[in-house]
Amino acid sequence: MNKCSPREILLAEMRGGKSLHWDIIIVGGGITGAGALREAVRRGYRALLLEQQDFSWGTSSRSSKMVHGGLRYLAAGDIKLTKHSLQERERLLREAPGLVDRIAFYFALGKGNFPGRFAMSVILTIYDFLARIRDHRYCNNRALAKHFPGVETKNLKGACYYTDAMVDDSRLVLRVLQESMAQGGQALNYCKVSKLLITDDQVSGVAVEDAEQGNSIELNAPVVINATGAWADNLRNQLNPEKRVRPLRGSHLIIPKSFCPVTDVLTSLHPQDKRGIYVYPWEGTTVIGTTDLDHDEDLDIEASISSEETQYLLDGFNALFPQTPLSRAQVISTWAGVRPVIGSEDAKDPSKERRDHATWSDNGLITVSGGKLTTFRLIALDALEAAADKLPAPAAFDADNVFSAPTIDAATLVPDNPAWGQRLLGRYGDSAETILAEASSEERRPIGDTQFCLAECRWAARHEQVQHLDDLLLRRTRLGMCLADGGSEIFAPVREICMTELGWDQQQWQSELSRYQDIWQRFYYFPDHKNNL
Ligand SMILES: Cc1cc2nc3c(=O)[nH]c(=O)nc-3n(C[C@H](O)[C@H](O)[C@H](O)COP(=O)(O)OP(=O)(O)OC[C@H]3O[C@@H](n4cnc5c(N)ncnc54)[C@H](O)[C@@H]3O)c2cc1C
Known part of the structure; x- marks a missing residue:
């Protein structure tokens, strides 16, 4: 400390x-x-x-990571919530590029399912109108299969393309x-x-x-x-x-990008209950989500995925991509979060709650x-x-932006990789410049398929109130979720960073590592894994 x-x-x-x-x-x-x-x-x-x-x-670290208007809310007639969400989405896209980025969604249209192509087109016209953009269209099965290799189109009538945004929550x-x-x-x-x-x-x-x-x-x-x-x-x-508050749990699976290399979000209705499930790219991995069920467990114990939810997500994925069946063996990590939904007397189905x-x-x-x-x-x-x-009368203020605009541009920050520069600016604002200036070339290098680098770990340890190893690997960065085996390949350099920046000795490192591995195993992998060995 x-x-x-x-x-x-x-x-x-x-x-x-x-x-x-x-x-x-x-x-x-x-x-x-x-x-x-x-x-x-x-x-x-x-x-x-x-x-x-x-x-x-x-x-707030366990959401589906979407900055969205919520098509589901619009389809349920909640225009006010959708409009406000879309306006905020557009604002975040403007103010924090690199942190909040637009991404394409493809909503697969199941044969005989509602909504069909016409209904979706009406919904998306309103959706875009509320956001003051025009960015949706129909996509046929051939184009869908080209965009998502391996997707099963036999029971589909194509898909509707639209856009929302993605974030590291x-x-x-x-x-x-x-x-x-x-x-x-x-x-x-x-x-x-x-x-x-x-x-x-x-x-x-x-x-x-x-x-x-x-x-x-x-x-x-x-x-x-x-x-x-x-x-x-x-x-x-x-x-x-x-x-x-009616706590509702939602869980996700993270699989290697190489197993299903999607670049956009594919959403379809789960064959079991017709709830939407998503397959999407996130931080160099592919994510499958989510579930929606009452969470009756102690809130002070971190939420974790159940075996039923795991099977539900595997089934949903395998219905979409039957040629490459996914099993637990390929899953890198999982996460589960609890939605703080305001309960109503009449909604028995969790997904019907506003x-x-x-x-x-x-x-x-x-x-x-x-x-x-x-x-x-x-x-x-x-x-x-x-x-x-x-409260006393508030002080006057000019702008209502959440984020201050960086004073340096991405191409100046990282001339050979402006997209990565933008990512750093979105996440750290002007501090991105110091992060890079203080880092060795080794620590600036992106790790694995992710775009995180050790320089961010060092910065977080120095400036972001890191108290435990899990703070660093699960929330300041998401390396513990996105690399295999909780990120064991980077334990050695992270240990050096923690010792230098946080003053940990070997004993503290060992105790933090045990704490982290226990948390990862129980809440970010399969809690029943040990019983199944
Ligand atoms: C599975 C899932 C998917 C979701 N997907 C999306 C999405 O894609 N897009 C979207 O916009 N929203 C999404 N949401 C909703 C969104 O994540 C939540 O609405 C939001 O994160 C709630 O934030 P919060 O700050 O209210 O609660 P939290 O993030 O839970 O923060 C509350 C904090 O209070 C702390 N606390 C509790 N008691 C005390 C105490 N006594 N003293 C001090 N601290 C205390 C807790 O430790 C906790 O950190 C999703 C939610 C879930 C569960």
Whole structure:
């Protein structure tokens, strides 16, 4: 642990009785909390975000990684949610190229299935109209088979082409936090809020567990925003017994790109239940997702894929690509996330629940949950509006962009590979220049089929509050998910980076490695793997 890092300095101040008073305390370090911090800081508030585990450890590193309007919501008649999501999608594409990038989707039209070609064409016309673009068309089976070699077209009537966007969700959270902190916001990972403080029947702050010292720190603020996603009821139930969040799990499989080298997203209806499943490229791999079922397990234990979900995804993939049957043996890794869906009384089928967000105010606690990655900015604005009467008037600000535009362009940053330069700018803003300047040529080299490099690991270890090896390999980078065997091929250079940048000795490295391998095995591979050996 680096005692001079901004994180340790702030914690030491708090332990010493300083930095205890804030305008806004945000609980939860996923995209909702990060977005709220960004908007609070922009308005001149002294704002602090507290995350019980690592930043984006919850759902925000385990989504399907799509920045989308949600065709499904439109088909279900939810025009408002679709329109807002599409507007935010376009904004993110403009503001953060390299982090949020447009990608083509091909929606396979099953013979006899709804929606057919005509209905899809109507839906996509509205979809594009709401986004103010025109980018959809029909594609016949021959063109589809050329684009996705091996796809079974026997039961298809072609596909509809349209576009949405893809992101590294965890890096999105990090980038929003980075922007907020550059403007004076504060964010601490591994700081769990154990209790709400109440004064005169109103929430007046929070008690934070101080794991290192074994006691708790009390922090005050007139506004506490509960942005704990699927955990939102836990904190809120300290004031109001109502249960509103219906946790729904969704899981994914990652397979080598070489097994199914798709460059765009193929979506089709699963033969079993006619839910949409996706096969798509992500970070040098191919991903298959997702499922949608009630998650009744303890939320404090990371979600993991069940054998039934694995079989469901394998079956869905094999129906699309029957010539090269996929089995568990080819899977590199898996992930599962829990959607914080606002439950309704009447929806028995999880997939029928609406995906909008909701805000509640209880004795000064503003709870915001539900929603999507894509709409995080709008969710943050709603949370701040709900808190407005407890805050001083906001400072004036000119622009409402989430991300500051980099001052260097991609071709200047990496002349021989501007696309990679753009990727770094999207993820790190102007810091991309320092990352490359401080790295050896060896550490700049992309690893395996991914575009991650060791220079990013070194930067993250130095500047991004990395506390554990899993922070580095599962969230700051996704190398642990995208390389075989949890990334064992890079353990040696990563060990050197952790020792140099984080001051770990051999014993700490070994204990971090065991912790990481245990997490990877249980939550990012097959939890039942050991039993099946
Ligand atoms: C399978 C799946 C696929 C999805 N796909 C997409 C998609 O493609 N596109 C899209 O836009 N959206 C998608 N979503 C939805 C999106 O991922 C979520 O809506 C979003 O990530 C929720 O963010 P959040 O910040 O509200 O919650 P989280 O990311 O879960 O953050 C809440 C945080 O609060 C922390 N916390 C809890 N209790 C405490 C406490 N007491 N003290 C401190 N911290 C605490 C948790 O550790 C957690 O990190 C998907 C979701 C799932 C599950």
